Amino acid sequence: MEAVRTTAEGVITLKTKKVNAFGTEAADALLEQLHIQRRTPKSHDVEIEILYCGVCHSDLHTVRNEWHGTIYPCVPGHEIVGRVISVGNYVSKFKAGDLAAVGCMVDSCRECDYCKEGLEQYCEEGNTGTYNSPDKHLGTQTYGGYSESIVVDESFVLRVPENLDLAATAPLLCAGITTYSPLKHWNVGPGKKVGIVGIGGLGHMGVKLAKAMGAEVIVFTTSSSKFEDARRLGADDVVLSKDEDQMSRYAGKLHFVLDAVSAQHDINAYLSLLRVDGSLALVGAPEHPLPVAAFSLIPYRRSFAGSMIGGIAETQEMLDFCGKHNIVSDIEMINIQQINGAYERLLKGDVKYRFVIDMASLKKQA
Numbered sequence: 001m002e003a004v005r006t007t008a009e010g011v012i013t014l015k016t017k018k019v020n021a022f023g024t025e026a027a028d029a030l031l032e033q034l035h036i037q038r039r040t041p042k043s044h045d046v047e048i049e050i051l052y053c054g055v056c057h058s059d060l061h062t063v064r065n066e067w068h069g070t071i072y073p074c075v076p077g078h079e080i081v082g083r084v085i086s087v088g089n090y091v092s093k094f095k096a097g098d099l100a101a102v103g104c105m106v107d108s109c110r111e112c113d114y115c116k117e118g119l120e121q122y123c124e125e126g127n128t129g130t131y132n133s134p135d136k137h138l139g140t141q142t143y144g145g146y147s148e149s150i151v152v153d154e155s156f157v158l159r160v161p162e163n164l165d166l167a168a169t170a171p172l173l174c175a176g177i178t179t180y181s182p183l184k185h186w187n188v189g190p191g192k193k194v195g196i197v198g199i200g201g202l203g204h205m206g207v208k209l210a211k212a213m214g215a216e217v218i219v220f221t222t223s224s225s226k227f228e229d230a231r232r233l234g235a236d237d238v239v240l241s242k243d244e245d246q247m248s249r250y251a252g253k254l255h256f257v258l259d260a261v262s263a264q265h266d267i268n269a270y271l272s273l274l275r276v277d278g279s280l281a282l283v284g285a286p287e288h289p290l291p292v293a294a295f296s297l298i299p300y301r302r303s304f305a306g307s308m309i310g311g312i313a314e315t316q317e318m319l320d321f322c323g324k325h326n327i328v329s330d331i332e333m334i335n336i337q338q339i340n341g342a343y344e345r346l347l348k349g350d351v352k353y354r355f356v357i358d359m360a361s362l363k364k365q366a
């Protein structure tokens with residue numbers, strides 16, 4: 001097939017391939033099977049058969065237009081692992097048959113200061129998200145990993161450590177890097193007391209990574225049913241965040257807090273856990289603003305920050321770190337046909353701790 005586009009340089013015709021995918025046509029519609037176009041690989045492109053794709057809460061926020069700006073049809077999925085089918089003429093990092101992974105970005109301007117520093121996620125022109133971003137090649141929006149294959153420039157394709165379980169590696173591509181990057185940035189390591197808030201896909205990876213970095217890790221959860229797991233994941237202590245007495249044990253005690261909560265919550269309760277000069281980094285992205293009291297920050301010279309995914313080189317560093325420390329996600333495998341039910345369970349916090357879609361289930365339906 002072909003896609004025809006009019007650009008500043010004139011009319012461009014691109015060869016494309018029809019691919020099975022799962023997505024939605026509207027914020028209030030269920031996800032269902034649909035078809036999308038993928039470009040045929042260009043000189044620097046890698047074509048990947050998707051074997052597994054993790055289910056991030058951002059998929060749900062986007063599908064339901066909770067952050068506004070979703071373009072439909074929307075095919076989510078940015079925790080992608082698979083096998084290389086073909087490569088363009090100039091590709092040097094990958095060959096057909098290799099394992100490969102794609103995370104939250106598939107491109108950026110590559111020229112701004114941030115791109116040059118390996119901070120492509122903060123590209124001045126905006127990075128090209130794996131889904132719901134303008135597709136520079138086809139002129140449509142980008143489509144994510146709930147699909148049978150994807151074509152990505154090799155600069156944005158990651159290597160997968162061979163010793164890790166492939167399906168359980170998929171969530172590292174978002175949940176892993178989104179927690180690894182701030183933990184590194186705020187120098188988490190030996191001698192540091194670190195709080196992880198919200199034990200979902202991101203939070204459970206945060207516990208494993210902070211522990212592997214050598215920190216003392218305290219989990220803050222709203223679910224008493226997660227206490228045992230939190231310890232198994234590596235937590236040194238667990239606090240039921242709804243219980244003020246338990247919370248007061250850590251008031252003013254922590255060097256760093258990573259907040260991975262997807263819904264409304266009282267951020268002041270977690271800011272009060274920080275020591276002088278401590279920082280709380282928000283990675284969770286609830287739909288509505290979180291009010292901050294001035295006196296949650298002023299008395300201890302505390303910082304309230306945010307952090308978005310991680311750069312490409314840092315994502316590779318994180319994958320290699322996980323390979324070395326044998327770290328993967330705790331997953332529950334689902335078929336693509338179970339995705340709508342999985343979203344409902346995600347909203348209830350009923351997942352231990354990441355759904356991963358076996359993409360072979362999509363092919364059966366083709």
Ligand code: NAP
Nearest residue numbers: 057058198199200201202221222261262263284285308309
């Ligand atoms: P998830 O698996 O659904 O986990 C969210 C966790 O938040 C839940 O397991 C629960 O943990 C806690 N929680 C949920 N509702 C709560 C409430 N009302 N009050 C307090 N705690 C609550 O989600 P995820 O995939 O880890 O994603 C988490 C958030 O990070 C989402 O908003 C997502 O969009 C965002 N995200 C941001 C980035 C970034 O670059 N910054 C990247 C990926 C995802 P407990 O049961 O332990 O309380």
Ligand code: ZN
Nearest residue numbers: 056058174175
């Ligand atoms: Zn994500």
Ligand code: ZN
Nearest residue numbers: 109112115123
């Ligand atoms: Zn840039």
